Amino acid sequence: MPEELEQRQFLQPEGFRSGFIALIGRTNVGKSTLLNAVLSQKVAITSPKPQTTRNRIVGIKTLPQAQLIFLDTPGIHRPHTALNRYMVESALKTLQEVDLIVLVTDASEEKCLQEDERLLKRLQGITVPIFLVLNKIDLILKERLLPLIAAYKDYLAFQEYIPLSALTGENVHNFVQQIIPYLPEGPLYFPADQVTEQPETFFIAELIREKVFHLTHQEVPYGVAVVVEEITETENNLLRITATIYVERDSQKGILIGKGGQMLKRIGELAREEIERLFGMKVYLGLWVKVRKHWTESERWIKELGHFSS
Numbered sequence: 001m002p003e004e005l006e007q008r009q010f011l012q013p014e015g016f017r018s019g020f021i022a023l024i025g026r027t028n029v030g031k032s033t034l035l036n037a038v039l040s041q042k043v044a045i046t047s048p049k050p051q052t053t054r055n056r057i058v059g060i061k062t063l064p065q066a067q068l069i070f071l072d073t074p075g076i077h078r079p080h081t082a083l084n085r086y087m088v089e090s091a092l093k094t095l096q097e098v099d100l101i102v103l104v105t106d107a108s109e110e111k112c113l114q115e116d117e118r119l120l121k122r123l124q125g126i127t128v129p130i131f132l133v134l135n136k137i138d139l140i141l142k143e144r145l146l147p148l149i150a151a152y153k154d155y156l157a158f159q160e161y162i163p164l165s166a167l168t169g170e171n172v173h174n175f176v177q178q179i180i181p182y183l184p185e186g187p188l189y190f191p192a193d194q195v196t197e198q199p200e201t202f203f204i205a206e207l208i209r210e211k212v213f214h215l216t217h218q219e220v221p222y223g224v225a226v227v228v229e230e231i232t233e234t235e236n237n238l239l240r241i242t243a244t245i246y247v248e249r250d251s252q253k254g255i256l257i258g259k260g261g262q263m264l265k266r267i268g269e270l271a272r273e274e275i276e277r278l279f280g281m282k283v284y285l286g287l288w289v290k291v292r293k294h295w296t297e298s299e300r301w302i303k304e305l306g307h308f309s310s
């Protein structure tokens with residue numbers, strides 16, 4: 001038997017479980033932070049701004065007895081632009097195919113239930129088991145939890161109610177353990193050391209986007225897309241990457257480039273340093289900024305951008 005298969009046999013004892021778990025919830029409730037806490041590795045970008053995760057990220061957690069495959073779906077919220085409609089549709093489609101749905105909410109938010117109503121309505125009638133994660137308990141008094149859980153129960157009978165803090169890690173281990181019995185018996189879908197199935201271009205685009213958000217603050221809004229055009233390894237062990245940052249308006253292009261190109265230079269430097277750490281090799285990063293007017297309005301264009309494919 002090939003060594004690889006032998007290893008798989010060893011990792012798949014009788015009763016091994018595996019399955020797909022959709023993380024859903026409004027933006028900013030902490031889905032990406034929770035995913036990172038579960039995987040103990042940075043795979044989804046987090047930001048105090050809403051809507052930084054527009055991609056379906058797959059995180060994979062392999063334990064001796066189970067493999068948990070997480071889908072971090074984009075926030076399901078009020079359809080507004082074509083971009084949002086596309087996000088809602090793809091998120092809902094994902095839900096029909098999973099073994100477990102985890103609805104994450106921000107328990108520190110005064111009106112979290114009210115804000116979740118639309119989402120709770122969409123979940124009614126879905127037969128897949130659903131957990132409610134009450135996140136950010138580091139910010140609240142524990143007394144608030146029971147009445148909050150009771151109020152959610154009135155809307156939907158969840159299989160489990162799990163208070164935790166994705167930020168401090170409190171109860172995150174328990175959360176993972178509670179998922180396992182809900183997964184069917186199944187194979188290792190991915191090698192044990194794999195944490196995501198996204199190609200490296202995805203990481204690179206996300207890292208660049210993260211730097212744009214952090215460095216430009218309020219000035220460049222969510223209408224930013226990054227397309228990685230080229231990744232090649234040169235003979236002298238250099239990773240050559242070129243990428244284009246698409247913005248909606250000329251003014252945003254100006255901000256992104258900055259005086260004498262200073263802003264773009266800074267974005268490039270920070271992104272390059274992180275990519276070098278991630279890939280463990282020297283990186284040349286060439287960045288371009290292009291204006292594509294009203295791109296958030298065009299579904300065709302959204303789909304054209306590689307990292308929106310699901």
Ligand code: GDP
Binds near residue numbers: 032
């Ligand atoms: P997402 O939009 O649902 O993916 O939310 P993020 O994971 O990007 O988190 C949004 C913000 O909430 C970030 O500033 C996080 O640091 C913060 N956050 C997430 N989880 C917690 C938590 O358990 N406690 C606190 N205090 N902040 C959190």
Ligand code: MG
Binds near residue numbers: 031053
């Ligand atoms: Mg996120």
